[in-house]
Structures are given as structure tokens and as C-alpha cells.
Amino acid sequence: MQENFSLKPFNTFSVEAKAKYFTEVTCVEELKEVLHFANSNTPKLPILFLGGGSNILFTQDFDGLAIKLNLQGISEESINENEVLVTAKAGENWHNFVIHCLKKNYGGLENLSLIPGNVGTSPMQNIGAYGTEIKDVFVSCKVLDLENSELKTFNLEECRFGYRDSIFKQEGKGKYVILEVTFKLTTKNHHIKTEYGAIQSELENLGINDNVTIQDVSKAVINIRQSKLPDPKETGNAGSFFKNPTIPLAQFEILKEKFNNIPGYPNGEVVKVPAGWLIEQSGWKGKQIGNVASHKLQALVLINATGNATGKEIFDFSTAVINSIKEKYGIELEREVNII
Ligand SMILES: Cc1cc2nc3c(=O)[nH]c(=O)nc-3n(C[C@H](O)[C@H](O)[C@H](O)COP(=O)(O)OP(=O)(O)OC[C@H]3O[C@@H](n4cnc5c(N)ncnc54)[C@H](O)[C@@H]3O)c2cc1C
Structure with a gap:
């Protein structure tokens, strides 16, 4: 637990803001412990969860406990010969997770390559790019209810995903912390989506005209994003x-x-x-x-x-x-x- 802690390295805008308290957690037990610390303070400390800090703007210091979620791990379960369930913990970096799935030739996330942030945040605003949103492959997410410290699972319908929206930004705001997310991905006969944005023309630039793979789509998306979006490490x-x-x-x-x-x-x-x-x-x-x-x-x-x-x-x-x-x-x- 650190006090008066600078959050500048923890937000991609790279603006200065201090948290009254800051800590990092790597498992649910640690998370429960630090939540207990915040709740037993008088008055209770406000809590802020941090993933990759790529969708947050600090306009002032945070007078509470900022918790960086570093829960790690990826597991999978085969459904049938065409599909697999893949579960990643909240602290896994999103893009690394996408690449992990592509290396195993699991399809469904390739159009979402290179989106900054963590897996645990992906349901918050139903991240989307190039004709795909996570709702297209989302199965469920496991959360901790902050009111009673109980674990709960939200399925696709319960998440009420919309355009850059979910229950976690609406009536569920501030009530849950997302611990892990499960996706249903394809293991063969992938549904290749190239019609959105400049994917098709980028594939042509890469000399890929037929038999487009999910790895090719990812490569094209990465190239397009790198050419038109500023890299937060630089700007x-x-x-x-x-x-x-x-x-x-x-x-x-x-x-x-x-x-x-x-x-x-x-x-x-x-x-x-x-x-x-x-x-x-x-x-x-x-x-x-x-x-x-x-x-x-x-x-x-x-x-x-x-x-x-x-x-x-x-x-x-x-x-x-x-x-x-x-x-x-x-x-x-x-x-x-x-x-x-
Ligand atoms: C260069 C760039 C390009 C981007 N492109 C896209 C894009 O194409 N599509 C898109 O949808 N988004 C895009 N984004 C936005 C951003 O990447 C996503 O919103 C991403 O999901 C944010 O993840 P994060 O872990 O960094 O979130 P953070 O900024 O750490 O957190 C965002 C919010 O979620 C809360 N939160 C974080 N983790 C949890 C959790 N586990 N449980 C509960 N609450 C939590 C935080 O308190 C905060 O309110 C882009 C951002 C950048 C910098």
C-alpha cells in the first residue's frame, strides 16, 4: 500500500494525478483484503480500479484507493471440433491475449488487434473496431460484487452490451469489479471480416489476395492502426x-x-x-x-x-x-x- 502515489505512469494520457492510496493485486484474495482496508477506513475510501489506464482522464487527484488489477492467467476448454471457450483474467493485456489466441489459430478477436488496455476492462465499453465488438464472441464474465464481496457471473444478455456501452457503465457502475472474461472462439472455418475500413486495401498492399487468414487480418489491422493512431508511448x-x-x-x-x-x-x-x-x-x-x-x-x-x-x-x-x-x-x- 503506497500513499500519495503518482498515477502518471498508469494513464495513457500521461497526466499527473495523485492517489491517496495505491496498491496492485494479483489474486482475488489480495483484492478482498485491500477492499476490506478501504471499507474499514472512516469514512470509507472511494475505490478506483485500474487496468491499462487507456480509457481514463484524471482531472484531479483521487482521494481514495486506486487498485491496479494484475490478475494473470489464460485457460481454455474445448466445446466441439469447431469452437473453444477461452478465459482470461482481468489483468491480461488485451493485445497480448489476442496474439495468444491467433498463435493457437483461434478466430474471432483478430479485428480487435492492438486495442490498448486489459481483458478485464473489455466488457466495460464493449470494445470494438473494424466491424467487430467483443459482444460478438463474449460468453460471460466473472465479477466480484463490491457490496457483499460475492462472486457473480454475467452472461451475454445480462451485460446489456451496446455501442461502447454495457451494464457496467450504467446501473452496474461502481458496483462490480470484473475478474475474468470468457470468449467463444472458432478453431476452424473462421469467419473472416475484411469488408470494414481499409482492411481489404491493406491486405492488397501486403500482397495477400486469396486464402486470407485470421493472422493476415490481424496484421492488416495492426498496420492500419499504427499508421493513423498516435502511440500513447510517444504522445x-x-x-x-x-x-x-x-x-x-x-x-x-x-x-x-x-x-x-x-x-x-x-x-x-x-x-x-x-x-x-x-x-x-x-x-x-x-x-x-x-x-x-x-x-x-x-x-x-x-x-x-x-x-x-x-x-x-x-x-x-x-x-x-x-x-x-x-x-x-x-x-x-x-x-x-x-x-x-
Ligand atoms: C491509442 C488508443 C486506441 C484505442 N482504440 C480503441 C478502439 O479501437 N476501440 C475501443 O473500444 N477502445 C479503444 N481505445 C480505448 C481503450 O483501449 C479501451 O476502452 C480499453 O478497454 C480500456 O482498457 P484499460 O484496461 O486501459 O482501461 P482503464 O483506462 O484502466 O479503465 C477504464 C475504466 O474501467 C474501469 N475498470 C478498469 N478495469 C476494471 C475492471 N476489471 N472491473 C471494473 N472496472 C474496471 C476503470 O476504473 C475506468 O473507469 C483506445 C485507446 C487508445 C489509447
Whole structure:
């Protein structure tokens, strides 16, 4: 247990924030012990769980106990000759887990290659990229109920996954800590998804035209991500800062009259509009204010441009973006990143 501990190395924005207490746990028993410590303090200490710190923005110090989850281990159970259940503990690095599965030729996670963070966080916002979300292969997750310290399992339906959303960001927020996640993956006859984004053209660049494998898809996704997203090791960021907004079809049609090139993906009576387009069209792409900027290749990604930004500065920048989009398009952007 460390006191007055700097969380700068534990968030990919690389902003300074101190935790009153900090500790790392490697098993459920240790976790229960430190939770007991927090609960027996008067008053009870607020708790913050940390995975890879790649979806979090500290705007102030954390006056409680920050717990870095380092539970490790991967296990598997065969279902039939085509499918396998693979379970990974919360502290496993997501990308390493994807690579582990690809080495065993287990399919289903390849489009989610190179997403930062840990396995235990993946259900929080139903991580997604290149036409796949974890809900597509998710079976269940084991959690610890923070109220009664009991173990509980959430199945697919109970997680209520949505776009960058789950029960753990809604009514389950702050109530559970995810300990491990189980996925159902294919062992053969993999469902190859190349139609999304630039996967197809990247495969062509790589000289791969037929018999595309899950390993090829992963390679293409890695190349695309490396070419357009800033590496948090070099430039602090948390990936997409905002969600793509969903607006009523009627509102979209009115906007289309004024901004005839506005892109939209209709789904029944609503339309999803790419937040990156709105931000770019409002002049924010590559724009820097003080230590913060919108990334020059990907407007949706806010960056700690100088390495000296405070969380408050990044938050204020995001508020300025939200206000300007609201004024121009009447659309209110929602932050994807968890604000502390
Ligand atoms: C360069 C870059 C690219 C990205 N691209 C994508 C992308 O393509 N798709 C996508 O979906 N996301 C993307 N992200 C966002 C991020 O990688 C994911 O949201 C990831 O799942 C966050 O994991 P983490 O372990 O780093 O979470 P953290 O930042 O450590 O935690 C996020 C939140 O979850 C809570 N939490 C963490 N672990 C647990 C747990 N075990 N139980 C309960 N609560 C917990 C934390 O308290 C916090 O509120 C990107 C981020 C970066 C930096």
C-alpha cells in the first residue's frame, strides 16, 4: 500500500494525478483484503480500479484507493471440433491475449488487434473496431460484487452490451469489479471480416489476395492502426475521446439540407453520425490550444501534445469541442473516456 502515489505512469494520457492510496493485486484474495482496508477506513475510501489506464482522464487527484488489477492467467476448454471457450483474467493485456489466441489459430478477436488496455476492462465499453465488438464472441464474465464481496457471473444478455456501452457503465457502475472474461472462439472455418475500413486495401498492399487468414487480418489491422493512431508511448492519448452520436432520422434529414455532405449510417429511425467528421468540419482537426490538440490524422483523438498537459486542460479542450459542435450542428457529443 503506497500513499500519495503518482498515477502518471498508469494513464495513457500521461497526466499527473495523485492517489491517496495505491496498491496492485494479483489474486482475488489480495483484492478482498485491500477492499476490506478501504471499507474499514472512516469514512470509507472511494475505490478506483485500474487496468491499462487507456480509457481514463484524471482531472484531479483521487482521494481514495486506486487498485491496479494484475490478475494473470489464460485457460481454455474445448466445446466441439469447431469452437473453444477461452478465459482470461482481468489483468491480461488485451493485445497480448489476442496474439495468444491467433498463435493457437483461434478466430474471432483478430479485428480487435492492438486495442490498448486489459481483458478485464473489455466488457466495460464493449470494445470494438473494424466491424467487430467483443459482444460478438463474449460468453460471460466473472465479477466480484463490491457490496457483499460475492462472486457473480454475467452472461451475454445480462451485460446489456451496446455501442461502447454495457451494464457496467450504467446501473452496474461502481458496483462490480470484473475478474475474468470468457470468449467463444472458432478453431476452424473462421469467419473472416475484411469488408470494414481499409482492411481489404491493406491486405492488397501486403500482397495477400486469396486464402486470407485470421493472422493476415490481424496484421492488416495492426498496420492500419499504427499508421493513423498516435502511440500513447510517444504522445499521450486515450484513443477516440468522443462517441459517434446517434440522432433521430428527422434531425439528420434537416441537417442534410444544410450540410449536404454530412455522412450518416441509418439504423431504423436513428442515424449514427461520425464524430470525427463533425469535429474536422468544425476546424478542430490538428488544432492545438496550449498543451492539448486534436490529432492531425484523427480528429476524434485528443492528445497531450506537449507532454505537459493537465487533465483539466484536456477536459476543457473537450468541452470547447462539444460546445462548438452543438452550436454548428445542434448535436451534443458524449465523451467516451472515463472522467475522474
Ligand atoms: C491509442 C488508443 C486506441 C484505442 N482504440 C480503441 C478502439 O479501437 N476501440 C475501443 O473500444 N477502445 C479503444 N481505445 C480505448 C481503450 O483501449 C479501451 O476502452 C480499453 O478497454 C480500456 O482498457 P484499460 O484496461 O486501459 O482501461 P482503464 O483506462 O484502466 O479503465 C477504464 C475504466 O474501467 C474501469 N475498470 C478498469 N478495469 C476494471 C475492471 N476489471 N472491473 C471494473 N472496472 C474496471 C476503470 O476504473 C475506468 O473507469 C483506445 C485507446 C487508445 C489509447
